[in-house]
Amino acid sequence: MNRSLSTLNIKAGLPYGLGFLVFFFLVCFLINVAIGSVDIPFLAIVSSLFRDASQGIYEQIIWDFRLPKAFTCVLAGAGLGTGGLMMQTFFRNPLAGPDVLGLSSGASLMVAFAVLAQGVLPFGLGSFQPWGVALAATSGATAIFLIVVAASRKVKENSSLLIIGMMVAAFTSSLVSVLQFLSKADDLQAFLIWSLGNVGSTNWNELNVMAVIIGIGLLIALGCVKPLNVWFMGENYAISIGVNVKRARVWIVLAASLMVGTITAFCGPIAFVGLAVPHLVKLLMPQSDHKILLPAVALGGAILLLLCDTLSQLPGSTQILPLNAVTSFIGAPVLIWVVIKSKQRN
Amino acid sequence: MQREAADTCIKTEKLTLGYSNQEKDLLFYELNLCLNGGELVCFMGSNGIGKSTLIRTLAGLQKPLSGGISFPANKSGIELEKWISLVLTDRIITSSMTVYELISFGRYPFLNWKLALANDDKRIIEEAIQATRTESLIHKSVNELSDGQMQLVMIARALAQDTPVILLDEPTAHLDLNNRVEIMRVLRNVAKTMNKAILVATHELDLALQMADILWLATPDKQIEVGTPEDLVLNETLDKIFRLKGFDLKTGKVNHAPFRNREINLIGTGYEFLWTKNALDREGYSIDVLAQIMIEIVYDQNKLEWRITSSSFTKNALSIAEMLDFLAKLPYEPKPFPPPGQVYLSKS
Structure with a gap:
């Protein structure tokens, strides 16, 4: 008896899992920077990274295009992954995610207002101000999150919540299409490209804004580890072990909306990453402790988005696929797998 | 009203629960209860009478309509989550x-x-x-x-x-007898060895009678009767509240009417006697030492036999089933079937 307890080591595989993720992350980051429509020799890449001015145009490509894109992937992937994990825990629903529950659509709507409405409405955000767009998108995501939270307290079934999320998304996209119909051709094209998911158009200035906001979101998420860990037991149990459920609810909604909204503002509504990453990470290391899950999912999200972006560059060609085409290609099968798995358990 | 002791862990004063202050929405009216350390209290009442609501209210998850809850033994004022732990019916998905x-x-x-x-x-x-x-x-x-x-x-x-109080809502629901007994034994043991106050909402009257130190009985007039199980049996409070149908609390068994109009003289000892009698009772025979038919339980070299004899026959049955089978085939005069409410009724 004592032996069995003292040798208890549930988390034996853990350092390997996290180590693997970190290693894989670095590899993916380097590959992502190394591959693009212009072939750059490996040594030129390495010396460009150290700002070797003698590399000329290579250095410019790396620092002005590839690195911002790679960092955008990292931030967006980390934010969407943790946002998705928090939502799945929060709704006790393995199918929850920023895009599934309509948060991305809510953010899109607000961005559409900000970008497209300039021609239609007397007000608007004017030029593409990073902070302004982030604020608009976050408020849209928060509004949808609150609607879905209110709905989730009425419906108990997992699938009903998803239907509500889909309908909210349909509602907001109908508003977006009205705006599209009324807007100028130039604005429309900018918005369409944005809505296909795009990590390649952020500059360093926007990256700084993203980094600050995602950093705040991740810190709030880490502060919510205790409530997140016990959330699966339900409100009553959580309160009975001293968790302030009301306060935690506010922080979790805020952190997830902040991250999802900001990412959607700068990269467009990226599909499936938030939904798929928590499942893929849990597959790699079966784990329910958010102290470990949150960083692992952040790493996993960064890895997945770096990979998807690398694939979307179609290595060896000058063509680029829309990012959402690639993330959906990976994410949709994961969704089907999760549905089948959860049906089997019941 | 249960006495207050030095280690009263939870005490309620005029605690009133319900959905609103209207008469029909009240669940309990002005309860004065004490939950003491070292006691296993079984809380019984029919479905929907408000057992879960009272447990949630005692645990601080829900506000009462009026009245107060205090923790006299909690002198240093530690937080509620370190004073009360819960086992609820909420399903856990992980x-x-x-x-x-x-x-x-x-x-x-x-x-x-x-x-x-x-x-x-x-x-x-x-x-x-x-x-x-x-x-x-x-x-x-x-x-x-x-x-x-x-x-x-x-x-x-x-x-x-590691709290002084544990409140459990129907921990034995949907379990088989073995698991129910196991859980109640664990709880009783914990109450005694760790001096904890344990409140168990349950439907299991038989287990509660044997395990509980104190019973709380939710009555239809929105009160809770408190007492030791034995007192509540003997003063017939339990009978009144549960309106028991064919279950005799004083013997702890289901009443069977002897509808077969046949007496049997049963001879034997120990468990074998008890279980044979149980079978005969259930099948509607009455036991009478003056009966014509005699059943003798024979212990023969680790083998068990039921010898059925009367003036006209002798039969050795190897099991109770065989014995009942033989008895059922004897010609007999049935009594008119008994009025409803006396036979074929189980505890539930």
Whole structure:
């Protein structure tokens, strides 16, 4: 008896899992920077990274295009992954995610207002101000999150919540299409490209804004580890072990909306990453402790988005696929797998 | 009204519960109750009478309509989550979690944001595991557990919280007899050895009668009758509240009417006698030493036999089923069938 307890080591595989993720992350980051429509020799890449001015145009490509894109992937992937994990825990629903529950659509709507409405409405955000767009998108995501939270307290079934999320998304996209119909051709094209998911158009200035906001979101998420860990037991149990459920609810909604909204503002509504990453990470290391899950999912999200972006560059060609085409290609099968798995358990 | 003792862990004063102050929405009216350390209290009442609501209210999850709840033994004023732990009927859904992790959540009120278990925490968790005899389960995934194992694990989790009070809502619902007995034994043991106040809402009248120190009986007039099980049986409070149909509390058995109009003289000892009598009762025979038919339980070299004799025949049956079969085939005069409410009625 004592032996069995003292040798208890549930988390034996853990350092390997996290180590693997970190290693894989670095590899993916380097590959992502190394591959693009212009072939750059490996040594030129390495010396460009150290700002070797003698590399000329290579250095410019790396620092002005590839690195911002790679960092955008990292931030967006980390934010969407943790946002998705928090939502799945929060709704006790393995199918929850920023895009599934309509948060991305809510953010899109607000961005559409900000970008497209300039021609239609007397007000608007004017030029593409990073902070302004982030604020608009976050408020849209928060509004949808609150609607879905209110709905989730009425419906108990997992699938009903998803239907509500889909309908909210349909509602907001109908508003977006009205705006599209009324807007100028130039604005429309900018918005369409944005809505296909795009990590390649952020500059360093926007990256700084993203980094600050995602950093705040991740810190709030880490502060919510205790409530997140016990959330699966339900409100009553959580309160009975001293968790302030009301306060935690506010922080979790805020952190997830902040991250999802900001990412959607700068990269467009990226599909499936938030939904798929928590499942893929849990597959790699079966784990329910958010102290470990949150960083692992952040790493996993960064890895997945770096990979998807690398694939979307179609290595060896000058063509680029829309990012959402690639993330959906990976994410949709994961969704089907999760549905089948959860049906089997019941 | 239960006496207040030095270690009264929860005390209510004029506690009124319900959905609104209207008469029809009231669940309980002005309850004055005490829950003391070292006592196992079984809280009984029909479905929907408000047992869960009272438990949630005592646990501070829900506000009462009026009245107060105090914790006289909590002199240093420690937080509620360190005073009361819960086992609820809420279903728990989890994917990848071991039983040990689930039990360790009991330590959460005592952990800081790093959530690292100190040696003391681990010792308390081990004690909780030992008290519930769940050692063999701790490495399993929570999803693999049976209903009975899950309840034991949830009790272990509550024990790990190491609170003076544990409130349990229907911990034995949907379990088979064996698991029900096991859980009540664990709870009784915990109440006695760790001097905890334990309140169990339950439907199991038979178990409650044998295990509880105190019964709380929810009555239709929105009150709670309190007393030792034996007092409540003998003063017929239980009969009145449950309006028992054919279950004799004083013998602890179901009443069977002797509808077969046939007396049998049963001779034997020990368990064999009791169970044979049980079978004969159930089948509607009455036991009478002056009866024509005699059944003798014969112990012959580890073999058990029922010898049925009368003036006209002798039959050796090797099982109670065979004995009943033989008796049923004897020609007899049936009594008119008894009025409803006397036979074929079980406890529920």
